[in-house]
Structures are given as structure tokens and as C-alpha cells.
Amino acid sequence: xxxxxxxxxxxxxxxxxxxxxxxxxxxxxxxxxxxxxxxxxxxxxxxxxxxxxxxxxxxxxxxxxxxxxxxxxxxxxxxxxxxxxxxxxxxxxxxxxxxxxxxxxxxxxxxxxxxxxxxxxxxxxxxxxxxxxxxxxxxxxxxxxxxxxxxxxxxxxxxxxxxxxxxxxxxxxxxxxxxxxxxxxxxxxxxxxxxxxxxxxxxxxxxxxxxxxxxxxxxxxxxxxxxxxxxxxxxxxxxxxxxxxxxxxxxxxxxxxxxxxxxxxxxxxxxxxxxxxxxxxxxxxxxxxxxxxxxxxxxxxxxxxxxxxxxxxxxxxxxxxxxxxxxxxxxxxxxxxxxxxxxxxxxxxxxxxxxxxxxxxxxxxxxxxxxxxxxxxxxxxxxxxxxxxxxxxxxxxxxxxxxxxxxxxxxxxxxxxxxxxxxxxxxxxxxxxxxxxxxx
Numbered sequence: 095x096x097x098x099x100x101x102x103x104x105x106x107x108x109x110x111x112x113x114x115x116x117x118x119x120x121x122x123x124x125x126x127x128x129x130x131x132x133x134x135x136x137x138x139x140x141x142x143x144x145x146x147x148x149x150x151x152x153x154x155x156x157x158x159x160x161x162x163x164x165x166x167x168x169x170x171x172x173x174x175x176x177x178x179x180x181x182x183x184x185x186x187x188x189x190x191x192x193x194x195x196x197x198x199x200x201x202x203x204x205x206x207x208x209x210x211x212x213x214x215x216x217x218x219x220x221x222x223x224x225x226x227x228x229x230x231x232x233x234x235x236x237x238x239x240x241x242x243x244x245x246x247x248x249x250x251x252x253x254x255x256x257x258x259x260x261x262x263x264x265x266x267x268x269x270x271x272x273x274x275x276x277x278x279x280x281x282x283x284x285x286x287x288x289x290x291x292x293x294x295x296x297x298x299x300x301x302x303x304x305x306x307x308x309x310x311x312x313x314x315x316x317x318x319x320x321x322x323x324x325x326x327x328x329x330x331x332x333x334x335x336x337x338x339x340x341x342x343x344x345x346x347x348x349x350x351x352x353x354x355x356x357x358x359x360x361x362x363x364x365x366x367x368x369x370x371x372x373x374x375x376x377x378x379x380x381x382x383x384x385x386x387x388x389x390x391x392x393x394x395x396x397x398x399x400x401x402x403x404x405x406x407x408x409x410x411x412x413x414x415x416x417x418x419x420x421x422x423x424x425x426x427x428x429x430x431x432x433x434x435x436x437x438x439x440x441x442x443x444x445x446x447x448x449x450x451x452x453x454x455x456x457x458x459x460x461x462x463x464x465x466x467x468x469x470x471x472x473x474x475x476x477x478x479x480x481x482x483x484x485x486x487x488x489x490x491x492x493x494x495x496x497x498x499x500x501x502x503x504x505x506x507x508x509x510x511x512x513x514x515x516x517x518x519x520x521x522x523x524x525x526x527x528x529x530x531x532x533x534x
Contacts, residue, residue, distance in 0.1 A: 120532070121253030123449050124246055124524050129517055132245055139163075140238035140516060141211040147200030147227045147234070149217055150265035151274075153178045156198045156237070160262050163241050167248035169260065172284070176275030180262040181284050184248060189256025192530045193287035193475070194523065195467060196233070196240035197266035203228040206506040231267065231503045232295035232484065235510050239293070239482075239519035246524050256531040257285050263466075268317065269429040272469035281473060289438065289530040290477040292467045293523055296458070297502045299483030300490060301511035304446050304522045305456045306480050308439040312432035313362065314397060315464030316389040320345065320408050321422040324415070326381040335379045339372055341415045342383040345408055346370070349387075352403045363400060364390040364462050390462040392431055401425060430468040435476035438530070442478050445529045446522060456481075478526060482519045484510035 139159075148156050157173060161180045165171045169182035178198065202219055204226035205212045215227045229235075244260050261280070265271030281287075299305055322345065324338030346367050357363045365387060372383030387404065391397040405423040412421050447455045458481060471477040485500055489511075493500050501507035510516075 121250045122445075122528055122532070124521060128246060129242075129521055132242055132520075133513075133517060136238050136242040136245075136520065137512070137516060139241055140234055140512070143234040143237055144209070144229050145211045145213055147213050147215060147229045148198070149202065149219055149225075149227055150199040150267055150271065151177050151220075152217065153198035153264050157262055157264075160198075160237060160241060164244050164260055167244060169244070169248070175280065175283075176264060176271060176278045178264040179271065179275045179278075181280065182244070182260040182262075183284060184251070184258040184260075185285075186251045186257065187255040189254070190288040190531050191257040191259060191285045192527055193259040193261055193290040193470070194240060194243060194527055195261040195263055195290060195292045195470065196236045197271070198237065198262050198264050199233060199267050199271070200227050200229045201231060201267055201504060202226065203230040203504065203506050205230070207509045209509055228506065230505060230508050232508075232510055233266070235295055235484070235512075235516060235519060236293060237262070238516060239523055242516075242520035243523040243527060246520070247527060254528060254531055258527070258531065259285055259287055266466055269315065269427045269464070269466045272466040276469060276473055281475075287475050290467070290470045290475045291480075291523065291526050291530060292477070293480040293482050293519060294465070295484035295503070295510050295515060295519070296481040297484060297500060297508065298490075299456060299458070299481060300485060300487040301483050301514035302518050303454045303456055303483035304450060304480055304518065305458045305483070306434065306439055306443050306446070306478070307457055307460060308434050308436035310392055310431050311434050311460050311479055312465045312468070313364075313390040313392055313460075313462045314431040314468075315427075315429040316397065316401065316425050317427040318387040318389055318401065318404060319422075319424050319426055320385040320387065320404070321382055322385070322408065322412055323382050323417050323419050323421065324379070325418055326379050329377040329379050332379060336416055336418065337379050338381065338383040338417070339379070341411060341417060342370055342372065342385055344411045344415070345385065348407045348411060349404060352400060352407070356399070356403055357396065361396045362390070362392050362460075362462060363396055364388070365400060365404065390464060392460075429464045429466045430472045432465045432468040432479055433471055434478055438476050439478050442480075442526045442529055445525050449521070449525055450518075456483075478530075480522060480526065482515060482522065484515045486511040
């Protein structure tokens, strides 16, 4: 898959106190043999994590599995950082400090992949509801690649100098986990990184490829709730009620005009109503209905307009329906836009192209998905966020020819093309880490 630029290295496992030892020839490119040697173990970890997913801020087993692995490699390990996060530090002499971050949490999705190691777990969510749980976004693959990178870096620490900080972050889905770790002293209790690195699988790119994009790459995100109020009663006598279900439906339709008619088409924006909850029975009109929205944008002024317009429309529709009180509109979670430091990203991109070949390193366009990796960058640490292709090329070609559509992340059918995706993720993350730790 790539051209080896150095001789194969002997695997040397040493203690964390190696800093005084003479450094051998710089280790810039892992060999295929080195990746092959660890692959069966990393694949087994991936399957185990996929079979045992955990929801946000419940990732106790997941964190324990990863913590035990990096501790065995000689890392100093702290647990329960930001509630359920882990931080593992490998101090290896004078040099830059590089942070490699992975996500621990899964999604409330019922798996339908048919994989022999599919999840069948059900867990209680934050609202107390029992929901199915699945790694439908690839966090299991990210964790396995992270563990593979940690192992390669530890085995070859005689060939590099610096400090490696491995971060297992809880609650990426919906946001909150990165902020929780920062608030718990991630950059004060532990070595503050000079650079931060993370990656994510992609449901449109061929397995075996890597994607990067300098500058803004992922949108800022706001989770907004709207609670509308009515006057409940018998469904057979709606004239004696003020129906919040109908009111909620009007609001959903009216919200579509914000992006379509109020926003400059050249400024990316998304408003999606992801859930509506209200009522208990078909013949009862409830007293209230709750809507949950995701709002995506890149510019702060666009964000402000979108949120103000949501509140304006919700209040206007409530007034038109003679609702007994104004709706409650609340921004419950916010995530910054993800920004890839341009110079740093191009530096990493050059190394990836040299190792993987130009045809296997892509530059996809920015998307409206959000990532709270941006919180680390927002705290003043230059970052690089990579995409890893996760789809068998034959499936992509079949979909283009009118065949079955490709399952997206967050789908009950999503499953990466396991072996080439995982191998490429380990290789790319290790290459990027070595480049960043190679100097400022």
C-alpha cells in the first residue's frame, strides 16, 4: 500500500525512563511488517469494542479496556478525567508534546448490520429510557487505531523524542465530553500539548484512503430544544383544547423557511428537527410537546441569526395558536467549528502522500457535521483532524451505478470495510504523530 522509506526496525520495548538513551535513526515511516505484526490484536480489540458499546458518560468498561492496554505499554494512566475519560502519558525525553485523541461513546441505535460481532446491548440513556446501543459512527474503529498507534509508538520509542499524550474522550456524540475533560484539568494536570491529532472514518471515501482539509473542516453545532404549550383534552373534542401537536407541526414547517429564505445561500446553514415528543395516547391531546433541533453553521453571525429566527418563529406560531404561554426555547449544547491549522495540516498531508501515494490521499470539501475536537483547538492547541476512508471501493462503484445506497454513519447498517480501514487508520495516525513529534 505504500513504499517503505526506511529499513525495518527491530522492536525494542524499554521502560519509560529511556530518555537518557541515545536515539537511533529517526523512525518516520512504519513498515507494513510492523503493522502486520500488531493487526490481529488490534482487530480483536475492534470487534470487542463493537460488541460492547456504551453511551455517553457511561463508558466505564470501554475506558478500562483502553486504560489497561496503554498502561501495559508503559504509559502513565489517569482515569475518570471528565467523568469517564482517560489520559495516558508517555514521557520520552525532550521534544514536542503531541496529543492523540479518540472517542469512547456509542449511539442509541439498534444494530442491523448482521455482523457476527454485532451489538445486541440495551442500556438506560440520560433520560432514563431503555435504548439499543451501537457503534454506528466508527468510534470503535477509532479506538482500535488509537491503541495500535500507542503500541507502535511505545515499541519504537528508541527512535523518537518527546511526550505522547493519549486521550480517550467520553461523550463526543452530542458534545460535552471535550469540555468536561478540559474543565477537569486536561491541559493543566497533564502535559499541555503543542499539537493535537484526531481522525474519523468516512462513509463516502474508499477504504485505504486518507482525507485532510486545511482550515475550517467541520461546522459549529448547537442543540436547541423548543417546548410548546397547549391546553390538553379529549381528542374527540379538539375545539375545547389548544393542540400543541398541531402547533409543533406548524413550527417544524415554518422553520424550513429560515435557511431557504432568510439565509444567504453562500453561507452554509442547516436546521434539522431530529425529534418530537408529546402525548401518551391517540385519543388524548397533550398539554405540551418538545422538539429537539440541531443547528449547523460556520459564521458566528449566521449562527446568531438562525437561533434568533428559531425563537421568533416558535413564539409567533404559539401566539397565532392562542397558546396559554410562550414556548421555552433553549440552547442546550454548543460546539465550535473544527479548524485544521493550515501549515500543520499541509505538513502532515505531505508525509501521508509520500507514504501512501498521491492517489490515496484526498482533500474532501468541508461538511456540516460537527466535532468537539474543536474544543481542544479552541483552547489554543493547533490541531489536525483527518478522515479515513471506510467503504469498499466496489460498493462505492455499485452505488454510483444505481445499486444499494451506501449506509451513512449513525445508520443501523453502517459498518466500515474493516481490515483496510483499520490498517490505514493505524498507519496514518502513526505517520502523523511521528511528523508532529518530529519538531515544531
